Amino acid sequence: MEINRDQLVKVVPSPRDFIFLDRDACDGCGNCVVICPMDLWKIRKGQATLASKYRGSCLECGSCYLACDRGAIDFTYPPGGSGVTYERT
Numbered sequence: 001m002e003i004n005r006d007q008l009v010k011v012v013p014s015p016r017d018f019i020f021l022d023r024d025a026c027d028g029c030g031n032c033v034v035i036c037p038m039d040l041w042k043i044r045k046g047q048a049t050l051a052s053k054y055r056g057s058c059l060e061c062g063s064c065y066l067a068c069d070r071g072a073i074d075f076t077y078p079p080g081g082s083g084v085t086y087e088r089t
Contacts, residue, residue: 010085013056014078019064023047025072032064032073040064048072060084 026048032041033048038059040051051057060083065075077083 009059011056011058012082012085014082016079017055018076018078018083019050019054019058020074021048021050022072022074025070027070027072029069031067031069035063035067037061037063058083 028043028046028048030043030048033043038057040054040057041064042049042051055078060077062075065073
């Protein structure tokens with residue numbers, strides 16, 4: 001059975017960035033790639049890169065922030081009314 005992760009929750013794209021990468025601190029270890037449930041991180045040319053679509057796909061779990069041993073990832077929640085939203089059906 002294949003699961004479409006983009007349909008698991010409703011995400012209202014954030015109007016601003018809420019994940020930041022310090023390229024000088026990143027050593028390309030790949031912890032962020034392994035732990036992200038939405039596959040938003042990749043390693044390119046020895047450094048982590050975040051998908052440009054992350055504002056509308058991130059589950060806001062903060063796993064990338066917690067997994068980064070070098071402290072190269074800074075995570076804050078997106079502003080109210082954006083990000084993961086819950087609706088009563």
